[in-house]
Amino acid sequence: MGSIGWWIGGIFTPIGLLFAAIGFSFLASDRELATAGVRTTGVVIENIKSRDSDGDLLYSPVVAFHDVSGVRHIYQSSTKTNWSDYSRGETVELIYNPDDPTDAVINSVMDRFFLPSMFAGLGSIFALIGAGFLSVNLKRKLEVAKLKRSNLRLEAEFVKCVRDTKIDINGRHPFRVHARGKHPRTGRLARFESAPIWLDLTDQLSGRTVPVLVDARTSKKHYVQLDEWVSGKEWA
Template identity: 30%
Template structure:
């Protein structure tokens, strides 16, 4: 399905971009701390900011920079409940050449943005890379079985929907067949790769070809080449 192919690359690209952004934020903060000075400040106000589904409180801090200049700034980091109280004393990092560029000395204030963006980016990246890696492994397994596998003919059991996978509100279909090992008498159930159309009307044979690894029957590929191709 083209949508799934697009999704995996979008997730991988978005994840990579967010990780790059998180690293840039980390580098910028590290550089800022290296060239900054510290001062004691006081939380003078908490600015409430509302979004569609949440409320955050951003502290406003006053401090005196070197030379006696009074500076007031609003932190870029907000939370609910508030991380600070009015009148609370805090340590402030600021740039001597531009004291308005200041940050509260707190883990989340300094590193929160990089941590959040990096965490979300990692999730997106892992999903995208995971889907891509799974597809590559499936393709390699299929190629190996086409070259080295043994073909058997399993009895058709029917067509099922794979409810564990949903894309755009749709579940793919799989052909289900089974085969009894002539020596061990064990019954093996095989399922085809996901199909994004219902193949029921196109499966009229009693037997379905399956390529298996004789040394490990859990490695198999149901040959669906007899089905019509889904138009792109």
């Protein structure tokens, strides 16, 4: 997977962890408010309308309620939906912070858990995807290092250099070198595939052999050495 995997993992993992941390911090704040807050009822006085980036209409309820001192407060939900959950004049239950009544929330699953669950869920998914890419690349890096230490190599016949259409980076597909040769220990004919690169090496390698490092027991674990032709950012 090369630098592509490190790049994807390096972006997805921290972003995912950040989103997950935000989500769990929201959940922690909600738990604190639910534990120490005061429950009361309020009346929906309005549904504020807005539009999202696609132009779709969104609704956010505005609720009037009184604290234990009888002071009237106005609360607008931060949760916006494509439908209006509440009708004007409807009575709803709220939880508010007695030290700061402006810190309030409608006591419903949508208002209390939608944003925290979205951040925590998406963040966890992003982090897992990123960690998956990083772990695969780390495993491959350790595998290549082991192959280099064992230094069991062969000169494989160049077959072709073709684009790997399974990998798409901004509409670009990297190349892979394909070669074949006999395993130096088993004598079996095997096919080998290089890491993705941004070069078409067909002209350079036609009619030549390429060095390949292989595991002593299986040709499935191999590393096509292209350092003579590929360097730096030319690795995908």
